Amino acid sequence: MPEPRVAIVHDWLVSMRGGERVLESLCRIYPRADVFTLRYDQRNLSPEITSHRVTASFVDRLARMLPLGRAGFRVLLPLFPAAIESFRLDGYDLVISSSHAVAKGARPAAGALCVSYVHSPMRYVWEAEESYTTHVPGGIFGRAAFALVARRLRRWDLTPVRGDDDNQLGEGGHAGEFLDVIEREIMPFVERRYRADPAYRVLGGSSLGGLFTLYALFTKPALFAAYIAPSPAAPFARGWLFEYEDAFAKAKKPLTARLYMTAAEKEEAWVVDAIKKFDGQLRAHAYPQLTYEFRVVEGERHAATKPESFNRGVRFAFAPRAPVP
Numbered sequence: 001m002p003e004p005r006v007a008i009v010h011d012w013l014v015s016m017r018g019g020e021r022v023l024e025s026l027c028r029i030y031p032r033a034d035v036f037t038l039r040y041d042q043r044n045l046s047p048e049i050t051s052h053r054v055t056a057s058f059v060d061r062l063a064r065m066l067p068l069g070r071a072g073f074r075v076l077l078p079l080f081p082a083a084i085e086s087f088r089l090d091g092y093d094l095v096i097s098s099s100h101a102v103a104k105g106a107r108p109a110a111g112a113l114c115v116s117y118v119h120s121p122m123r124y125v126w127e128a129e130e131s132y133t134t135h136v137p138g139g140i141f142g143r144a145a146f147a148l149v150a151r152r153l154r155r156w157d158l159t160p161v162r163g164d165d166d167n168q169l170g171e172g173g174h175a176g177e178f179l180d181v182i183e184r185e186i187m188p189f190v191e192r193r194y195r196a197d198p199a200y201r202v203l204g205g206s207s208l209g210g211l212f213t214l215y216a217l218f219t220k221p222a223l224f225a226a227y228i229a230p231s232p233a234a235p236f237a238r239g240w241l242f243e244y245e246d247a248f249a250k251a252k253k254p255l256t257a258r259l260y261m262t263a264a265e266k267e268e269a270w271v272v273d274a275i276k277k278f279d280g281q282l283r284a285h286a287y288p289q290l291t292y293e294f295r296v297v298e299g300e301r302h303a304a305t306k307p308e309s310f311n312r313g314v315r316f317a318f319a320p321r322a323p324v325p
Contacts, residue, residue, distance in 0.1 A: 005092045006095075007034050007036060007092040007095045007106075007108075008034070008035050008036070008052075008095075008097075008098065009087065009098070010023050010036070010037045010098045010099075011038055011080075011099060011101040011103045012038045012039040012040075013037045013039065013040050013049065014039055014040075014044065015044045015045075016045060018119065019098060019100055019119050020045070023035075023098050024048045024049060026096060026117075027048045027051075027052055030094075033052060034053045034054075034055065034092075035052045035053065035054045035055070036057075036087045036106070037055075037056055037057070038056070038057045038059045038080060038084065038102075039056060039059055039060045039063055040054050040060055055087070057084070057086060058079075058083055058086065059073060059079055059083045062079075077149055078149050080101060081153070083102075084102045084103060085105055085106070087107070090109045092112055093112055093113065094113045094114075094115070095108035095112055095114045096116075097114070099116060099117065099119065100118075100119040100120045102156075104116045105174065116181075122153060125149075125154055133147065175212050175215050176219075179212075179215070179219065179223075182203075183220070183223060199225070200225045200226075201223065201225055202224060202225065202228065202314070203216055203223075203224040203228070204227070204229070204314075205228075205229065205230075206231055206306050206309070206310075207230075207231055207232065207302065208233050208236070210229035210232025210261075211232045211233040211234070211241060213228065213232065214261075215241075217255075218248040221254070221257055222257075225258065225317075226257060226259070226260070227257060227259045228259075228260045228309070228316075228317060229259070229262075230262045230297075230313070231263055231264050231267065231302050231305045231309070232275065234271070234274040234277070235271060235274040245282070246281070249285040254289060255289060255290045256289040257289075257290060257291070258290075258291040258317055260292075260293050260295075260309075260313040260317065261279065261293075262294070262295045262296065262305055262309040262313075263297070263305075264296075264297050264300045264304065265297060265298050266300060266301045271302065276296075295312070297309060
């Protein structure tokens with residue numbers, strides 16, 4: 001039997017930190033593996049890594065051509081998803097991604113085994129965005145540009161399809177892979193180690209997370225018993241959600257679940273209108289086994305809906321399993 005061909009994809013290689021120590025171990029386990037990375041500077045790397053054949057992306061070439069400095073390649077952040085997806089991984093039987101940014105988006109060939117070691121999500125575009133934004137150079141224009149890039153990277157991470165203005169971010173739409181990881185990896189792990197009830201799982205997410213929650217509801221409705229979607233990004237990709245739900249309804253698939261959805265009274269009108277329109281579409285389809293509640297959170301904007309929405313949503317999801325004050 002021939003030895004399997006292994007590719008290891010790592011975000012960038014310019015220094016030895018925690019992620020690179022993990023890569024080092026992977027290189028020892030797979031001494032014949034090829035390494036792929038966005039940016040490569042071998043001067044500060046260990047022999048275990050540099051002894052492998054390393055392929056760098058077009059980001060590396062741009063960083064060397066432009067006056068960005070050794071660490072300045074990070075200003076090319078908007079190109080990272082497209083760069084990671086540009087690697088040709090045909091012919092590899094096993095693709096391992098070591099990811100704290102975009103390496104998890106590498107595209108293996110059909111039939112190849114893909115394993116992703118995720119050190120951390122992109123904190124600077126998720127929960128720590130505000131902390132990182134204060135250190136972005138370029139004043140108000142730099143911060144505005146970073147906010148735009150962060151928003152598009154969140155879309156690349158989480159949405160079911162590519163957005164209208166996301167062409168430069170690569171293929172986008174990684175919600176399917178995320179849902180598979182939840183089903184195949186996270187839920188079995190939690191249910192093995194903790195007192196969780198596999199017969200009654202609840203999924204919740206706000207904004208793009210709310211869009212993902214609704215995507216999960218109409219993709220694998222039996223996977224969770226209840227869904228909580230505060231202020232979902234219903235207008236995303238020109239209303240893709242409306243067509244997806246309509247196709248589900250026309251297929252006459254059963255929908256036995258609880259859904260709690262909200263909108264913020266003071267968020268942008270076009271967002272509120274889209275959520276209300278989706279509420280109307282759901283009610284028109286009248287799923288007989290769907291227990292559904294929709295609420296407009298008074299006096300709040302988009303991000304501020306979370307505390308009240310999740311508080312009420314959890315009570316809705318578990319009633320009458322838990323006392324409701």
